[in-house]
Amino acid sequence: MRRGWAIRTVAAGGALALALSGCGGGGSKDGKGSGQGNAPAKSAAEASAPAGGWPQPENGRLTAKMCGLLTDADYAKYGHQRMPQEDAGPAQDGSNTVYCTYMLGDQLTLGLQKSAQGAKIAFKQGLDRHKDRLKGKQSVLASNVVQGADESWVDYSTLGGGPSEYEVEARRGGLTVGIVLSEVPQHPDKDPKGMLAALAALVLRRIPDVGKTDTGIVHQVKYVVWGSGGAALQIVYSDPVNNKSVTLKNVRLPWHKEFPMPDTGSQPTAALSITGAMGSPAGVLGCEVLVDGKSVQKKEPSAGMTFCDAMYHS
Known part of the structure; x- marks a missing residue:
């Protein structure tokens, strides 16, 4: 079973711009092609x-009923021709995500x-x-192709x-x-x-208010290292946002790094840590971790190296 956050599509270059202008999938009135933030008019051929x-979130949660936002028509x-539905349901990791998969x-x-x-x-x-x-594989990546979206991209399948x-x-x-499209369309002119x-834009039109209001807090994390030498x-x-460790070499002091840490609801805690090392034992280093301007760990300068770590509970 394939699950992801994507929409699969074909054709590239000028064909994309022509298709978008013809079917309402992207483009703006001035012909520049972004169409971002514009609410497109309802197509006369659009399904009732x-x-x-159209199904909407229930108590702020996405549901399997929302798989009905796009129809076979x-x-x-x-x-x-979309094949019969194979599975529909929420993600198992606690995130507010719903997957709708179909045969093929x-x-x-x-x-x-x-x-x-957080979504960004x-x-x-x-x-x-x-x-x-x-x-190393073929790519026809194009950006800003979905009308009504803040940002979007389309390409060959991630898989x-x-x-x-x-x-x-x-x-x-x-x-x-x-949206993922696994087979070429049956109509050669499409x-x-x-x-x-166009289908992605259709979904956005059918749930016009979803995602427009923040319901959680975006925390600000700051790492600081200072010392002599x-x-x-x-x-x-x-980096708790990207869940990875970052190494910097020969860093001028004092140094700091700031980044947002959204409250996702599915990851209630985050590990925050920073380590600094001097090139000579004569140098001293101190460190501090702050969240929303409040210090959650601080070490005064010490010889050779320093280390700060904290578990943050959102």
């Missing part, structure tokens, strides 16, 4: 809402972060992973399935929308890139 309206409009690999994924900043970070992480996985598999991901505020960009031989710090 079901009885009770929506896909058929662009020449693609078609997929719709919705994710909702507590803040736009998740969007960037997803794009970085995509670029890493397609390194590297070849020119018949494409994906797109869009973010509006705290909401991310991903462009999968334009089709998937002018420079530290090495500084190593943990």
Whole structure:
């Protein structure tokens, strides 16, 4: 079973711009192509809402009912036959995410972060992973293709399935929308890139208010290292947002690093740590970790090296 935050699409270059302008998937009135922040008019051919309206979050949570935001008719409009649904349900990691998978690999994924900043970070992480996985393979990456989104991209599939598999991901505020198309469309005149960009825009129109209001706090983490000697031989710090360790060499002192740490709800604690080492035992170093301007760990300068660590509970 394939699960991800993406939309798979076809065709590149000028064909994309032409397809988007024709099917409402992207582009702006001035012809520059971004279309970001503009609410597109409802297409005359757009499907009518079901009885009770399009499914919306319940008590702030995305549900499997929201798999119904796209219908078989929506896909058929662009020449693609979507296969029967294989699975639908929330993520198992506690995040506010729902996966909708279909036979042969078609997929719709919705994710909702507590803040736009959190979704922005998740969007960037997803794009970085995509670029890493397609390194050395074909790519037709295009950005800002989904109308109504703050940011979006479309390319061949992250899974590297070849020119018949494409994906797109869009973010509006705290909401991310991903769609995967695993097969080329049955209609030879239709462009999968334009089709998937249009489908993503359709989802955004059907849940117009979702993701526009922050419901969580974005904390600010700050690492500080100071001391004598002018420079530290090495500084190593943990990045809780990207869940990785970062090493810096020959760092001028004093030094500091700041970054946002959104409250995701699925990761209630974060490990914060920083280590500094001098090139000679005569030098001294001190360190401090602050969250929202409040010190959570501080070490006064000591000879040779310093180390600060803390577990932060959001």
